[in-house]
Amino acid sequence: MTRGLLVIGEVVTDIVARHSGALAPDTDTPARIAVRPGGAGANAAAWAARCGTDARLLARVGAADTAWHRDALLADGVRPVLRIDHHQPTAVVIALVDGGGERTLVTDSGAAVHLGPDDWDDQLLDGVGHLHLSGYPLFAATGRRLAALAIARARQRGVTVSADPASTGFMARTGVGVLRATLRGADLLLPNAAEARLLTGQRQTADAACELTGEHHTVVVTLGAQGALVARRGAPTVRVPPVPSTPVDTTGAGDAFTGGFLAALLHGADPVEAAAAGCRTGAQAVATVGGRPPDRLAGEQPDTLRHRTLGPA
Numbered sequence: 001m002t003r004g005l006l007v008i009g010e011v012v013t014d015i016v017a018r019h020s021g022a023l024a025p026d027t028d029t030p031a032r033i034a035v036r037p038g039g040a041g042a043n044a045a046a047w048a049a050r051c052g053t054d055a056r057l058l059a060r061v062g063a064a065d066t067a068w069h070r071d072a073l074l075a076d077g078v079r080p081v082l083r084i085d086h087h088q089p090t091a092v093v094i095a096l097v098d099g100g101g102e103r104t105l106v107t108d109s110g111a112a113v114h115l116g117p118d119d120w121d122d123q124l125l126d127g128v129g130h131l132h133l134s135g136y137p138l139f140a141a142t143g144r145r146l147a148a149l150a151i152a153r154a155r156q157r158g159v160t161v162s163a164d165p166a167s168t169g170f171m172a173r174t175g176v177g178v179l180r181a182t183l184r185g186a187d188l189l190l191p192n193a194a195e196a197r198l199l200t201g202q203r204q205t206a207d208a209a210c211e212l213t214g215e216h217h218t219v220v221v222t223l224g225a226q227g228a229l230v231a232r233r234g235a236p237t238v239r240v241p242p243v244p245s246t247p248v249d250t251t252g253a254g255d256a257f258t259g260g261f262l263a264a265l266l267h268g269a270d271p272v273e274a275a276a277a278g279c280r281t282g283a284q285a286v287a288t289v290g291g292r293p294p295d296r297l298a299g300e301q302p303d304t305l306r307h308r309t310l311g312p313a
Contacts, residue, residue, distance in 0.1 A: 045073070
């Protein structure tokens with residue numbers, strides 16, 4: 001029987017604004033705007049569940065929209081373990097997406113960065129074969145203490161560990177040395193190309209990936225439309241080709257890759273095969289709006305989502 005996946009990460013309310021022209025200062029820029037459930041950890045768990053994995057998520061959310069986010073995760077097949085924050089709102093990300101599908105993110109981390117050791121329970125690892133650490137909690141001291149605790153508990157149970165560095169902006173502010181020390185216990189690292197280069201100071205992505213295998217047995221670097229790079233300690237680096245897709249919104253594409261990759265790994269694939277599976281889910285993600293698998297949101301109207309997400313007027 002395949003063992004499950006535990007993701008420690010974040011739940012986010014994504015406000016996705018798709019604009020075809022340049023942003024116009026001091027006036028209106030026409031856009032299609034939708035409100036979606038998101039967050040790197042939540043997205044990865046949802047895509048893993050879509051791929052047939054028993055996925056659960058530990059995250060922290062604001063009290064006002066806990067029910068909406070819990071329902072969204074359940075609809076995606078994820079078992080949510082949501083800690084309710086009565087002082088901080090759920091994290092919000094405004095994604096400005098241009099005509100080519102590329103996005104710029106404006107972030108309010110909210111409750112996500114308050115996830116900490118007090119939110120941990122050893123029973124979270126029951127039936128789990130892999131632990132994945134994702135996103136914003138890693139950039140706060142409490143989140144890093146939680147990561148250390150979770151990694152130690154996973155090691156005691158023989159559970160493998162992966163991590164996603166999540167954001168070059170937050171990495172730079174936190175400090176590369178601090179983050180590398182936090183992630184050192186992970187068997188597998190899943191950065192994108194910019195994150196891998198920032199973590200190492202290397203100019204070439206392949207060199208960065210090889211350097212990181214000194215601390216992690218396997219490093220899988222996502223390359224966007226160019227596919228992925230798989231580096232393993234003591235083995236040749238392998239380039240995995242992309243899956244063609246027409247981009248609509250690249251929000252969450254890396255999270256979809258992670259979910260597909262981890263699901264394949266838990267079902268017995270080797271890292272190169274798992275990276276090919278991740279490229280397939282990543283290609284599906286860029287062809288839809290938001291970072292979650294698309295079917296669940298079919299037929300829901302943005303106005304309804306906006307009301308439910310942001311609460312009563």
